[in-house]
Amino acid sequence: MAAKNEGLNSTVRWTIASLSLSMLLSSLGTSIANVGLPTLAHSFNASFQQVQWVVLAYLLAITTLIVSVGRFGDMIGRRRLLLVGITLFTLASVLCAVAPTLWLLIAARAVQGFGAAIMMALTMAFVGEAVPKEKIGSAMGLLGTMSAVGTALGPSLGGVMIGGFGWRSIFFINLPLGLLTLVLAYRFLPVDRPASNTNRARFDHLGTILLALTLAAYALAMTIGRGNFGAINAALLFAALVGLGLFVFAEMRAKSPLIRMAMFRNSLLSGGFAMSTLVTAVVMATLVVGPFYLSGALGLDAAHVGLVMSSGPIVAALTGVPAGRVVDRFGAHSMSIAGLVGMLVGSSILPMLPTSFGIPGYIVPLVVITAGYALFQAANNTAVMTNIQADQRGVISGMLNLSRNLGLITGASLMGAVFAIGSATSNMMTASPDAVASGMRMTFTVAAVLIVIALYIAYLSHSLAPSDCDCASQTK
Template sequence: MPGKGLRLHDRSIFGVARKQFMLKSIIEKQDAAVVASVERTPSVRWVLASLSLSMLLSSLGTSIANVGLPTLAQAFNASFQQVQWVVLAYLLAITTLIVSVGRLGDITGRRRLLLAGIFLFTVASILCGIAPTLWFLIAARAAQGLGAAIMMALTMAFVGETVTKAKLGGAMGLLATMSAVGTALGPSLGGILIAGFGWRTIFLVNVPLGIAAFLLAHRTLPVDRRGPRTNSAGFDPVGTLLLALTLAAYALAMTMGRGSFGVLNMALLLAAALGVGLFVRAEAKAASPLIRLAMFRDRSLSASLAMSALVSTVMMATLVVGPFYLSRALGLDAALVGLVLSAGPFAAALAGVPAGRMADRFGAQRMTIVGLIGMAAGCFILSMLPAPPGILGIAGYIAPIVVVTVGYALFMTANNTAVMADIRADQRGVISGMLSLSRNLGLITGASVMGAVFALASRAADISTARPEAVATGMRITFAVAAMLIVVALAIAVASRARASRHSLSADVS
């Protein structure tokens, strides 16, 4: 019996040793799997580089075509009203589809959709470059705009997914910087390419950049998670169509007629208003709505979207008023006008990353208010600005414009950070698309409304032939209106922050 007990004891020792060995093997395998997973996980820096290049491409596509419109009118023997569709087709495609593609990314996977968007943008750029007719070029620009909408909607969503909350502001600032760089680079690069190589190169220049963006994104972006497809039937075709038609009607109402508001514009506005009603009704009944109407009960989100639209409306005033004020009131030639106009985007590009870091350090809501205060101060200065000739006039215009654009960079970075910080993973695409949509709607509205204010304040039938004094007066009144819009946005921001503070205090008490 003692021998039997010994054998049992030995067996138990061997059993424990075997279990320990097996447990050690499992742990080593798990450690190896973790190490392999870490090795396969792309660096956040490379992910941000990929997203930044996508943002640069989409913003460059917006600004580079404007400088080529006179050349395109000559090349295709077309009127300005016809060639302006080269720009409008791109903007309309982005505006009408950006929310829908954001939602589609939430459902199907953001990586594969972003790669498809970059591919489409690149192929459409080739088609633009070889376009035999104007209408072929316009159709290719619409396809290019769809690719740009995908890139714009999903870049911010990817940032929210790959960057920690503590560093989200810095990443948003980097995207804002690349957007500003693309906007500033477009006119100057386009002018050089047209002068040296012809108008086709302003589209073909996107091809090598698009290929680089595709390869970088393919290599660095995290693979889409393959979880249970609980929302595989979550796309809303009726809501998508209604929203696209509504936004198209509004965008056309704001852009057609070059500032004159006629019967067609009013009809399009009425169609847009009807479309809003139908869209709300359809979303209330949809099983998986494109935009959940309940999200607008979140007052912070609604406030952020409203502020983004107001601020973008004001920023368009700098693009509408600036060229006429510099050329007519200050008497600058075209080259100097272009140089002065680039000061604002250049300042925004320099301010983007520091603005993001400030949002991370001091809080996004606080920096939103600081950015709005800067914009209001710059607009008030412009509303009282005299128009002295020479260097004094140029410096007097550049200084407040830089204040406005730096304030804009700080506001947009902080506002986007505040919105994207606490969004559920399955809503990042659609919320990112809504932020971009609010910005685009503001720009479109500003082009029409601020242009109409400028023309009315100048009291000139044709602003291009108005007297310098009238143009200077129009500029001052336009920026006075812009300052009032920023004050409204500032009031919304202060109220939103106060409401958030009260909510936080009540949560701590309970």
């Protein structure tokens, strides 16, 4: 019996290893390309606006498809689809590396983003299936750690590889990592349970198309124009609102909808999605505002700015696994509150500290915010994914990832706009140190308000939870 349990534990560990590598690759694919944009602009003799599509194509593919591929995995089998996603990501990485033109590179990045969407959507879904319930928090914390490691490792690894081997190497690096992930996933992921013919035959094509177009319109509205919200942005945002209305109408009439509207009646699910969007928008503020504040108000050079900025992802990487264990021990709801309180403390302290505190006056609140975020994410993911119906794990995992992506996109646009308003200048490169510091204070004051809203949602969703049925029944 002991040998059997040891074998089972070994299988679970290797399963988690394959899922962790999937999360690492997909997050690395986002961050590693950013550092290569100047080199790509020079290599292809292209403008910065053109090479930005190397990043944007990847982000758009993930945002528009992540819910759909989660639902598709629920229907045809998550193991089968995840293997396809890892293969697609790996092959697309090779196509990126050998692309002879910028537009072929952008097309390959979109395909790579499709594979990453599958990997992101299904990794958390597999945790609920392959990991014992009492260890789900630890597994979620590990996945959060790998995501943070990928985000933190991307710029430094990309810079080293571009300097030593050229820009194509930042995509070739995914080949050995992708093959290793594929072998582990094929060997250790649990075999798909057979699905009924009825479920196999039904896929919400109309809902999938409407959601993809709606999310694409919203993502473009929030990202194009480099922060200038013009007529094109307004038109895209209006199209997204119309698309959302059409999508909800179509889902309410569909026999087998992509997203069951009834799931939003469950306070734990809807609250979890909303809180995830809000807190991710706050984290994005540190990435958007941080470089301007450190260089403009504190006078740091680019190397020191990068060093200070890396402290956030490093803290997230170090606290992810311990945060998951704490969630397993003390419960998801109380640790969600604790994480949000930590983020509120950090977001409140940062605007109050004068610039005379220097680098420590920025790093200490940033560490508090990031550690709180790691704890919240582990707790929130555990709360959402623990008690849901088995055939809905993929789509709900996709919704969780979508909420984070929407938080990143909205946070970059919203917090950037708040920072510009607070600085009272249209050109951040020529703004005075006092103006930059004023913009930072306004930005994190707004961030603190967003965390207060998230805390209220946490209280409300938990207080309404006893009147709900369990999550499984709410997603039927």
